[in-house]
Amino acid sequence: MTMKPFLPFLTVGLFLLSACGLEKPPASLKFPDDKKEAAAPEAAAPAAVAPAATEAPADPKLAAGKTVYDASCAGCHEAGMMGAPKPGDKAAWSARIPQGLEVITKKSIDGFQGKAGMMPAKGGNASLTNEQVSSAVAFMVDKSK
Numbered sequence: 001m002t003m004k005p006f007l008p009f010l011t012v013g014l015f016l017l018s019a020c021g022l023e024k025p026p027a028s029l030k031f032p033d034d035k036k037e038a039a040a041p042e043a044a045a046p047a048a049v050a051p052a053a054t055e056a057p058a059d060p061k062l063a064a065g066k067t068v069y070d071a072s073c074a075g076c077h078e079a080g081m082m083g084a085p086k087p088g089d090k091a092a093w094s095a096r097i098p099q100g101l102e103v104i105t106k107k108s109i110d111g112f113q114g115k116a117g118m119m120p121a122k123g124g125n126a127s128l129t130n131e132q133v134s135s136a137v138a139f140m141v142d143k144s145k
């Protein structure tokens with residue numbers, strides 16, 4: 001690839017973008033882990049200030065995962081229905097997390113019968129993509145570490 005001839009245009013383009021105030025700071029430069037620590041746990045925030053029960057995570061994949069979770073997984077998992085582990089319940093997740101995210105994700109896509117109960121494939125919502133299930137699992141695990 002010969003990118004060199006385009007560099008002047010790119011530079012001008014970037015300059016114009018920033019001049020118009022359209023340029024956003026690149027998301028990749030943020031450190032999601034640090035942000036998570038900074039975003040205090042809900043318990044610390046006064047309930048009156050928090051608009052929603054749980055804030056959307058800063059990481060885009062986790063935020064997408066929360067949306068999927070709220071719509072398709074919370075029904076069982078938030079209530080701990082039939083032994084479904086609740087995100088944030090560290091005790092319930094401590095034995096699961098060591099399997100590794102990949103294994104946990106695959107089991108959630110395929111469904112499985114565990115000791116506590118039956119986790120249906122994709123939580124019973126076949127219209128979800130593997131990607132959506134994967135981000136929901138990432139959200140749940142991230143909240144439970």
Ligand code: HEC
Nearest residue numbers: 072073076082084096108114115116117118119122123136
């Ligand atoms: C019909 C109820 C139900 C729904 C809906 C549901 N789950 Fe589950 N899920 C369970 C149960 C029950 C378990 C515990 C199974 C066991 O370990 O005995 C479980 C376990 C899990 C686990 C732990 C896996 C492991 O390896 O320990 C993950 C992750 C998970 N579910 C993800 C999801 C996701 C993502 C969704 C939404 C797309 C979802 N679940 C929707 C019932 C449900």
